[in-house]
Amino acid sequence: MDRTERFYKIELLLRSRGCVGFDALLDELDISPATLKRDLQYLRDRLSAPIVYDRFENGYRFEHADTHALPGARHELPGVWFSEKEIHALLTMHQLMAGLDDDGVLSRHLQPMVDKLQGMLGADESEARELMRRVKMIATARRRTPSRHFELLGSALVQRKRIWLRYFKRTDRSTSEREVSPQRLVNYRNTWYLDAWCHASEGLRRFALDAVQEARPLDTRARHVAVKDLEAELDAGYGIYSGAGSTLKWATLVFQADAAQWVANEEWHPQQKARWLDDGRYELQVPYSDPTELTMDILRHGDSVVVTGDKALATAIAARLAKAAARYA
Template sequence: MDRTERFYKIEMLIRSRGCVSFAEMRELLEVSPATLKRDLQYLRERMDAPIEYDAAENGYRFGQQWRGQRHELPGVWFSEKELHALLTMHQMMAGLDENGLLSRHLQPMLDKLTGMLGGDEVEAQEMTRRIKLISTARRRVPSEHFETVGSAVVKRRRLKLRYRKRGPGGGSVSEREVSPQRLVHYRNTWYLDAWCHASEGLRRFALDAMEDAVVLEDQAARSLPLKELEGELDQGYGIFAGGDPQWATVIFSEQIAAWVSSEEWHPAQRSEWLPDGRWRLQLPFVDATELLMDLLRHAGQVEVVEPPALREAYVKRLTSAAQAVV
């Protein structure tokens, strides 16, 4: 049994028998004297278990103040493998953290998780240092906006936004009231899916384009079914949402087909291998912008078959790129 199970077993033995000798515990737990001593010390010093040695009975029991009462270890316990998994997850979340916003709330939990590993604490710290997330073209979000938006999502309250829409000359700024539905993290950037009360429809807002965000505490947010949210915003390709989807057909060359075929471009994609070793992919899109960007990464190795407008846009991008280097 692992260390966590031993802790529970020690607690159960003392509670059920009143007083248990060191030899008896060793036999039942099947551990060495040194291991049992460490376990008892950890329970007393780190878990505040009121375990005392009774010389008259030659055994361990709960302290006088707990006799006749029920003492229990903390309710949430994990095995060492589970603790390692949680610490790994924490390190991954830290890679998504904006200005340490999440870290300051999660640090107490991290300290407890690390402490529960006892002698493996150094190993746990070393493990987290060996997990690295590399982010490119990351757009920073002011921490106060992230916290405000996250609070509104959880509390189901409306938000008043001052939002800069991207466009020529720095774009345009507008104020609007929205009902937050969910936060979305996509390609190193945070977005808010929300019902816009000005345009009477679902919209997706980039958090880094928010110049101000205020929670309207006295106004409950309009709540939409998840299926409606997914049907409206998740049909297209990438982050661009809204509108009726079209279907694109592209064919990747034999040279890169083996690698590209292992990628999921869209949950609803359809694909097949062609007799000559090429790979044909069909996927929905609403706005061609992001799809064109990803296809251009494979320039010279991918053919855009349809729709004609997408093919023309792809050729235009290739031509412009070639002219820029001449």
């Protein structure tokens, strides 16, 4: 544990316990008495920490500890301060991010910060492993992304540079070469996507990173697209199938009471509209342009949902159900 970590640890102990004895501080920090005395003196003299020795409690505490909860009364070390709860929350978030990170790209870059946070808590390696095991992320149907592509695309996105892609398009099983200007990285249902301006088609497109066969950076400056324009073009439709440039439609779904209790607590789209019907059913309206993903989510609920008011979508759902039933005949 370096000196900065010790300073944070001392403040954390005093703030959480109120008053801490000299021997208890030595045990927590695993340092010599001389080093602890120097640390306490440095905190007082150089960092203006209001640490005092309480003769009655035989320990160190913050002066006027009862006022620390008031605005402006709490002492903080220079730089970013984290409370113990905040450190636990950050470590939890790191574990969640690791669940989205097959090749450890994000974890590798964030590991120095994680080590620092663990040092502030005074947690040893075994304690840290135990903490991480208390957070579990279950990801199904994950499509893996090569780390070399993720790092390259992330770097180009930050540096605002164009990239060249060789991309496999699953719909017609074709391969194409494209020059694109990265705009945004998106993680959706355990899969990474790149939102980019495609200079071949002169429009915004969304690329699945696992379908990128080859990528290399270009020196050319990327074309800038405002975030509001990006959201209006790619986020208006349903799910990941934005249907860029397509007309937006609204689907009305009526769920039976057995499914309604679950669906009522779900967000299918940020702009969705919903209401309870008098007979206990639940009506959900969502915008869409490309019906691909919406169809899959509707079929997931089987006979517990009916599409109303959209003849084309209802006909497509009925055809899929009939085809599926015929396979089990």
